[in-house]
Amino acid sequence: MSGLSSIRCFNTRLQRQLLTVACSVALLGTATAAESDPEFIVTATRLPTPADRIGSSVVVITAEDIDRHKYRSVADALQTVPSLGIVRSGGGVGKLTNVFSRGAESNHTLVLLDGIELNDPSNTDGQIDLSHIYINDVDRIEVILGPQSTLYGSDAIGAVIQIFTRQGT
Numbered sequence: 001m002s003g004l005s006s007i008r009c010f011n012t013r014l015q016r017q018l019l020t021v022a023c024s025v026a027l028l029g030t031a032t033a034a035e036s037d038p039e040f041i042v043t044a045t046r047l048p049t050p051a052d053r054i055g056s057s058v059v060v061i062t063a064e065d066i067d068r069h070k071y072r073s074v075a076d077a078l079q080t081v082p083s084l085g086i087v088r089s090g091g092g093v094g095k096l097t098n099v100f101s102r103g104a105e106s107n108h109t110l111v112l113l114d115g116i117e118l119n120d121p122s123n124t125d126g127q128i129d130l131s132h133i134y135i136n137d138v139d140r141i142e143v144i145l146g147p148q149s150t151l152y153g154s155d156a157i158g159a160v161i162q163i164f165t166r167q168g169t
Helices: 002-035 063-069 074-078
Strands: 057-062 084-088 097-101 109-113 138-145 159-165
Touching: 057 063, 063 074, 063 138, 074 084, 074 097, 074 138, 097 109
Parallel strands: 109 159
Antiparallel strands: 057 138, 084 097, 138 159
């Protein structure tokens, strides 16, 4: 009988040790996951998708990037994106500002603000004027380079730029 009770005692002690190890691993996994949360991209698939599962070339400008680099406008932030060209008519801030991507015309770059298309359909060239979008309200900018016309139509031949604004609480 004493042999059986020592087995039970060992078994209980082993279970406690295994439970302690399992809890430690779970907590460590949670801390590691919190430190390296995957970045989610919405614009490329219209659904939140981990960045490592996106097949398109994606550039994300976060609020931290905007604060760190002290961008004065959305156009200033977009000038840092490779293969995007920003043109201001007449020079300074507040003037007509167009965006071109990968050699495409300005009307072939779709610009969305929180999912709403900003390209002007009443304008014969369908261009977007970025001069009136204030950087203070911007939380994140996703730029999907290359053709996205299967998801967004013929306005998205060059690129899709989606600007996400800060949400109130």
